[in-house]
Amino acid sequence: MTARPANAHQARLLKLLRDGGPHSRAQLGDRIDLSRSKLAVEVDRLLETGLVVADGLAASRGGRRSHNIRLAPGLRFLGVDIGATSIDVAVTNAELEILGHINQPMDVRDGPVAVFEQVLSMAAKLRASGLAEGFDGAGIGVPGPVRFPEGVPVAPPIMPGWDGFPVREALSQELGCPVMVDNDVNLMAMGEQHAGVARSVGDFLCVKIGTGIGCGIVAGGEVHRGTTGSAGDIGHILAVPDGRPCACGNRGCLEAHFSGAALARDAKEAAQQGLSVELASRLEASGTLTAVDVAAAAAAGDATALDLIREGGNRTGQVIAGLVSFFNPGLVVIGGGVTGLGHTLLAAIRTQVYRQSLPLATGNLPIVLGELGPTAGVIGAARLISDHLFSPA
Numbered sequence: 001m002t003a004r005p006a007n008a009h010q011a012r013l014l015k016l017l018r019d020g021g022p023h024s025r026a027q028l029g030d031r032i033d034l035s036r037s038k039l040a041v042e043v044d045r046l047l048e049t050g051l052v053v054a055d056g057l058a059a060s061r062g063g064r065r066s067h068n069i070r071l072a073p074g075l076r077f078l079g080v081d082i083g084a085t086s087i088d089v090a091v092t093n094a095e096l097e098i099l100g101h102i103n104q105p106m107d108v109r110d111g112p113v114a115v116f117e118q119v120l121s122m123a124a125k126l127r128a129s130g131l132a133e134g135f136d137g138a139g140i141g142v143p144g145p146v147r148f149p150e151g152v153p154v155a156p157p158i159m160p161g162w163d164g165f166p167v168r169e170a171l172s173q174e175l176g177c178p179v180m181v182d183n184d185v186n187l188m189a190m191g192e193q194h195a196g197v198a199r200s201v202g203d204f205l206c207v208k209i210g211t212g213i214g215c216g217i218v219a220g221g222e223v224h225r226g227t228t229g230s231a232g233d234i235g236h237i238l239a240v241p242d243g244r245p246c247a248c249g250n251r252g253c254l255e256a257h258f259s260g261a262a263l264a265r266d267a268k269e270a271a272q273q274g275l276s277v278e279l280a281s282r283l284e285a286s287g288t289l290t291a292v293d294v295a296a297a298a299a300a301g302d303a304t305a306l307d308l309i310r311e312g313g314n315r316t317g318q319v320i321a322g323l324v325s326f327f328n329p330g331l332v333v334i335g336g337g338v339t340g341l342g343h344t345l346l347a348a349i350r351t352q353v354y355r356q357s358l359p360l361a362t363g364n365l366p367i368v369l370g371e372l373g374p375t376a377g378v379i380g381a382a383r384l385i386s387d388h389l390f391s392p393a
Contacts, residue, residue, distance in 0.1 A: 002049060003049035003051050003111075004389065004391075004392065004393040005046070005051070005390060005391065005392050005393075006045065007042075007352050007390060007392055009032070009034060009038075009042045010042050010045065010046055010392075011211035011390055012032060013028065013032065013042060013043065013052075013270075013358045013386070014046070014051060014052070014176070014390040015386075016028065016031055016032070016068060016208060017052060017069065017071045017094075017095075018071060018094060018095055018096065018326075018386060018390065019194065021070065021095060022055050022068040022069065023041065023068065023069055023070075023206060024067075024068050024069070025040070025043060025067075025069065026045065026391040028069065030243070031218060031375075034349065035155055037213075037268075043069060043082075043329060046069075046318070047069075050072055051071065051072055051075075052069050052070060052071055053069075053070060053071075053072055053073070054067035054069060055067065055068045055069065055070040060243070062100070066175070067310075069092035070082070071092070071093075071095060072094060073093065074134050075091070075094035075133070076091055076093065076099075076131070076132035076133075076135050076136055077091070077092045077093075077094070077096070077135065077136060077137050077138065077382040077385055077386060078091060078123055078135040078137070078139070078175065078177075078381075078382075078385075079091075079092060079098075079124075079139050079143065079377070079378030079379060079380070079381035079382040079385075080119055080123075080134075080138060080139065080186060080379050080381055081117060081141045081184055081188075081374075081377030081380075081381055082106075082108060082119070082140065082141060082142050082143065082184065083108070083143055083184060083210060083211070083377075084107075084108050084130065084143050084158055084210060084211035084212065084260075085101060085105060085107060085108070085211060086104065086105050086106060087104055087105075087106045087115070087118055087119060087122065088101065088103050088374055088377060088378050089101070089102050089103075089119060089122040089123055089126065089378070090102070090126075090375070090377070090378035090379075090382070091131045091132050091135075092379070092382040093128045094386070095184070096194060096195065096379055096382045096383055096386065097142065098375060098378065098379065099131045099132075100126045100129060100131045101375065101378065102122045102125060102126065102179060103374060104118065104122060105371070106118050106211040106325065108143060108158065108159050108162075109158070109159070109160055110160075111161040112161065112162055112165045112167065112170075112224050114166075114246045116170065116171060116174070116182070119171075120138075120174055120175075121360065123135070123175065130247055131185055134150075134177070134352050135176075135177045135313070136146075136177055136389065136390050137177050137178045137179070137180075137385035137386070137388065138171065138172075138175055138177055138178070138179045138180075138385055139179075139180050139181075139182070139187065139380070139381030139383070139384035139385040140167060140168075140171060140179060140180070140181045140182075140381060141182055141183065141184035141186075141187040141188075141377050141380065141381050142156070142159070142162070142167065142181065142182075142183065142184060143156070143158060143159065143183075143184045143210075143211070143212065143214075144156020144157065144158065144159045144162065144183065144231040145183060145228065145229045145233065146181055146182055146183050146225075146229045148181075148182060148225050148229050150166075150168065151166070151167050151168025151169070151179065151180065151181035152164055152165065152166060152167060152168070152181070153165060153167065153181075154155060154228060154229055155224065155232070157212075157236075157246075157248045158211065158212055158247055164369055167179075167314070167322045168180065168181045168182045175203050178385065178388065178389060179385070180330035180383075180384045180385045180388050182223075182225075182384055183214065183216075183225075183229065183232070184208070184214070184377055185206065185207075185214035185215060185216045185232060186216045186223045186225065186372070186380070187216075187376075187377045187378075187380030187381050187383075187384060188206055188208050188216055188220075188234070188245070188335050188336075188376045188377050189204070189206035189216025189218050189333070189379035189380065189385060190221060190223060190379075190381055190383045191215075191218075191372055191375065191376035191377060191378070191379035191380035191381075191383065192206055192333050192370050192371065192372060192376050192380075193218060193221075193380075193383075194337070194379055194380070194383050195372060195379055196333075196370055196372040196376060196379075197331070197333055197370060197371045198218070198331055198333055198372040200332045201218075202211045202218070202219075202220055202221045202328045202330065202332050203218065203219055203220065203327070203328070203329050203331075204216075204218050204330055204331035204332065204333060205217060205315070205320070205323060205324075205327065205329045205331075205332045205333070206218070206332075206333040206334050206335060206370070207234070207320060207332065207333065207334050207335070208334075209258075209259065209260070209316065209334065209337070209338040209339065209345075210254050210259070210260050210261060210336035211260045211261050211262075211315070211337070212235045212259050213234060213235035213254055213255045213258070213259050213336075214232055214233060214234065215232035215233075215234045215323070216232055217232050217327070219327075220385055234254065234319055234320075234323065235254050235255030235259065236250065236253045236254070236255060237253065237254055237319050238250075238252050238253065238254075239252060239253065239256075239257050239258075239315045239318065239319060239323075239354050240252040240256075240257050240315070241379060243256060243257060244257060244262075254315060257312070257315055258311070258312030258313075258315050258316055259338070260290070260336075260337055260338050262312075263291050263294055263309075263312060263338065264288070264289050264290050264291060264293075264294075266289070266308055267279050267289045267293065267294050267297075267305070267308060268283060268289050270304050270308070271289065273284040275304045276297065276302055276303075276304035276305060278297040278300055278304075278305065279294070279297050279301040279302065279304065279305060281366060282297065282298060286287035289343065291337060291340060292336050292340060294308060294309065294341065295309075295340045295341050295342065298341065298344055300343040306344060309344045309345050310340050310344065310348045311348075311349070312343045312345070312348075313341075313344070313346070313348025313349045313351075313352070314348050314349075314351070314352050315345070316345075316348075316352075317348060317349040317351065317352025317353050317356075318352050318356065320332060320349060320352070320353050320367075321352055321353045321355075321356035321357045322352055322356075323361065324357045324361050324365065325356075325357045325358060325361055328361050329361040330364075331365070331367075332359065332366070332367040332368070332371050333364050333368060333369075333370050334346060334349065334354070334367065334368070334370065335369070335370035335373075335376060337373075339369050340371070342369075346367065346369060348366075349367060350367045353365075355369060362389040
């Protein structure tokens with residue numbers, strides 16, 4: 001993709017076609033505040049660039065029927081969502097529909113060189129399957145703060161060796177296309193905003209509970225990243241005074257007391273202390289426990305597993321209640337690997353938020369699980385790069 005929109009009108013047209021699919025010229029005119037002649041000029045210029053194409057006859061609104069306009073069907077975006085323990089890579093078309101998706105385990109602590117070798121290998125598999133000859137752009141999510149203008153991770157607590165690594169520059173050279181980089185939770189929020197439960201919401205919080213805990217903040221339809229890219233790092237809000245040591249160097253952080261890693265540790269301790277036959281049998285069988293094991297034990301009615309989930313949900317809900325009182329969102333989305341704990345976790349979070357925040361903030365506040373699961377991040381990554389490419393150069 002070499003062409004870029006020449007002005008804000010063309011950029012808005014491209015994003016409208018991305019988010020809403022093919023439109024007739026008349027439908028575009030209903031959505032864009034331009035005179036008919038000016039709209040015709042901008043559409044014709046986009047057709048000349050090859051970014052959009054005519055696509056079949058539009059429904060008649062009286063008079064001669066016009067063609068629908070759609071984004072070029074050959075455009076391909078690569079979405080990469082790097083988590084603490086796995087990588088998701090997907091190819092999308094210009095409307096951000098997933099054409100192919102691969103997930104593989106990977107430890108982010110292995111460092112950027114090893115992780116990106118895996119990413120490039122996964123991207124090559126998708127290319128070789130015939131889904132894309134090449135990529136017009138790529139969006140990358142990483143599980144830590146990102147200095148957004150430069151596409152560089154900044155002091156990420158669970159990513160040793162990543163501080164200052166030039167992710168955008170390095171991958172752009174390897175992939176041969178523009179690359180944008182952001183925090184993985186911001187991309188999850190963008191994915192849910194584009195194709196998930198937050199489609200019609202301008203102000204919402206997207207809380208990801210996985211190996212760590214983070215929060216994507218969307219205000220006025222735009223992700224709020226903060227001055228240094230660390231907005232939403234709620235896993236390091238104090239939850240238990242003088243509590244457990246955290247990877248960030250402080251004590252009592254939410255993430256130290258409830259996250260995928262903390263839950264696995266607590267479940268193992270409970271099993272070893274004889275508090276749960278179900279967890280003990282799972283530990284004996286596999287030698288380790290994960291949040292998946294806790295979820296399965298809870299589903300089997302194990303009281304200890306249910307208590308662990310409720311306690312973690314209560315602590316998370318207490319932190320979210322403070323965010324709700326401060327931000328007054330229209331929606332709270334809960335996502336990430338630990339959401340396999342399901343409605344026991346969601347009920348505990350809801351109870352704390354509705355109990356502790358003011359009724360004015362919670363009277364019409366849905367708190368829901370995300371709709372997209374592991375695809376939210378890769379859709380958000382594709383949206384990130386398309387936002388960049390569908391803006392004037």
